[in-house]
Amino acid sequence: MTSPAISSLEPLARAIVLRLQSAGFRAYWVGGCVRDFVLGRRPVDYDIATSAVPDQVEKIFSHTIPVGKKFGIVIVVEEEHQFQVATFRAEGEYLDGRRPSQVSFGDAQADARRRDFTVNGLFYDPITEQLHDWVGGRADLHSKVIRTIGAPAERFAEDHLRLLRAVRLAAQLDFQIESETFAAIKQNAVSIREISAERIREELSRLFRASYAGRGLQLLRQSGLLEQVLPEIAATITCAQSPDFHPEGTVFNHLVLMLEQLRPDADPSLPWAVLLHDVAKPVTASIDSETGRIHFYEHERVGADMAREILERLKFPRKQSDEIVQTVRYHMKFKDALEMRKATLRRLLLRSTFPLELELHRLDCLGSHRRLDVYDFLVAQSKQLQDQPHIRPPLITGDELIAMGMKPGPRLGALLAEIRDKQLQDELKTRDEARLWASERIKAGG
Numbered sequence: 001m002t003s004p005a006i007s008s009l010e011p012l013a014r015a016i017v018l019r020l021q022s023a024g025f026r027a028y029w030v031g032g033c034v035r036d037f038v039l040g041r042r043p044v045d046y047d048i049a050t051s052a053v054p055d056q057v058e059k060i061f062s063h064t065i066p067v068g069k070k071f072g073i074v075i076v077v078e079e080e081h082q083f084q085v086a087t088f089r090a091e092g093e094y095l096d097g098r099r100p101s102q103v104s105f106g107d108a109q110a111d112a113r114r115r116d117f118t119v120n121g122l123f124y125d126p127i128t129e130q131l132h133d134w135v136g137g138r139a140d141l142h143s144k145v146i147r148t149i150g151a152p153a154e155r156f157a158e159d160h161l162r163l164l165r166a167v168r169l170a171a172q173l174d175f176q177i178e179s180e181t182f183a184a185i186k187q188n189a190v191s192i193r194e195i196s197a198e199r200i201r202e203e204l205s206r207l208f209r210a211s212y213a214g215r216g217l218q219l220l221r222q223s224g225l226l227e228q229v230l231p232e233i234a235a236t237i238t239c240a241q242s243p244d245f246h247p248e249g250t251v252f253n254h255l256v257l258m259l260e261q262l263r264p265d266a267d268p269s270l271p272w273a274v275l276l277h278d279v280a281k282p283v284t285a286s287i288d289s290e291t292g293r294i295h296f297y298e299h300e301r302v303g304a305d306m307a308r309e310i311l312e313r314l315k316f317p318r319k320q321s322d323e324i325v326q327t328v329r330y331h332m333k334f335k336d337a338l339e340m341r342k343a344t345l346r347r348l349l350l351r352s353t354f355p356l357e358l359e360l361h362r363l364d365c366l367g368s369h370r371r372l373d374v375y376d377f378l379v380a381q382s383k384q385l386q387d388q389p390h391i392r393p394p395l396i397t398g399d400e401l402i403a404m405g406m407k408p409g410p411r412l413g414a415l416l417a418e419i420r421d422k423q424l425q426d427e428l429k430t431r432d433e434a435r436l437w438a439s440e441r442i443k444a445g446g
Contacts, residue, residue: 009045010043016048016083019060023052027125028049028050029048029126030047031120032045039173048084052085064077072087074086088107088108117162118137121133121134122135152181156191160192164195168206172207172212172216174215189224192228210264211264214260233275235282235283236250237250246368254367262363267355269320272316273327273331273360277331278303279307279310280301307325311324327356337374338377342425346385346424361374361375404439415442422434
């Protein structure tokens with residue numbers, strides 16, 4: 001077994017197993033942490049399975065959280081880190097495509113057989129350093145295959161979210177999905193609609209991460225799941241674009257190429273901005289009868305409305321939804337950056353969503369013509385603006401204008417906007433200059 005870089009959580013997870021074993025119980029690391037450990041990757045968290053029941057776990061550890069005792073699950077907290085400790089269990093029928101109707105405690109082998117995929121069914125004893133494989137997971141890790149434990153249709157009927165999870169794991173690990181498992185995903189794709197929007201959003205957000213988001217989108221399409229969870233994106237598959245602007249072909253191809261260029265530290269909102277920035281192209285497409293060129297007039301405005309509906313459907317937090325929608329709404333502004341007035345350009349640079357918009361623009365270019373001249377210009381202009389902190393706060397406020405004798409109303413707002421514009425144009429640079437200019441305008445009745 002290849003040893004990954006030591007995680008700060010590993011000694012704590014090892015200690016939990018040791019304490020359970022010292023108390024007379026069987027205990028193992030299980031699931032994704034063992035999979036990653038065997039692959040030589042650093043696990044991001046550790047789950048433990050044990051023969052101890054929840055009440056016994058609570059007696060052994062001083063700080064626990066009873067998150068799901070009736071299902072045999074307790075959270076053990078060590079040095080402010082949480083570890084899920086679950087009793088070996090077998091499960092009854094799944095009646096709602098999400099959770100078992102009943103749970104009975106059993107042995108380690110039965111616990112392994114109830115899990116979703118063979119690569120997640122490995123048990124590892126960190127004390128004896130012994131790997132237990134009762135489901136063929138090690139061979140599938142070696143072959144780079146995602147395969148269900150047991151009959152695929154049965155596993156997916158138990159929990160429909162496993163349909164998406166199989167695709168996510170295949171993309172994340174760069175594995176193939178075993179043929180019978182993949183056929184079952186396609187046959188049962190419509191069942192994903194029975195899963196709550198929150199669980200779908202969470203799984204999709206894990207799928208659209210840097211290094212494998214592009215392949216994740218392709219697998220969604222190939223599996224038939226894309227039509228079920230994001231039908232608006234499925235519509236981009238056949239949406240052609242003018243080759244002079246988009247040599248990559250369809251909008252869907254464009255999205256895949258953009259997702260493949262995500263940086264490792266990408267903002268969590270960025271993959272969604274990528275997916276949604278051209279979402280309205282299929283519904284706004286028109287062809288110029290003279291030139292044959294394809295146009296998508298106002299696709300950014302229509303797309304912002306569509307993005308709002310999609311994000312609300314998936315129960316995104318309002319703040320994140322707002323920034324994604326704004327990024328979609330204004331993404332076409334960047335093409336005019338080189339010709340913008342100084343004030344207009346600075347307004348763009350000062351938007352709270354500018355970093356997200358800028359990175360979307362970079363990906364938009366890399367996913368089509370690959371020219372980054374506008375991007376490089378904006379990076380330079382943003383750096384210059386950071387060196388001019390006096391530009392950020394307005395030189396004068398509405399209260400100050402009222403104190404100077406102006407009445408509240410539309411004229412006050414217009415004057416504030418005019419002063420701000422002159423500030424961003426470098427025509428007014430100090431508070432005194434702004435007050436003097438405002439005073440003269442007020443006296444003149446402006």
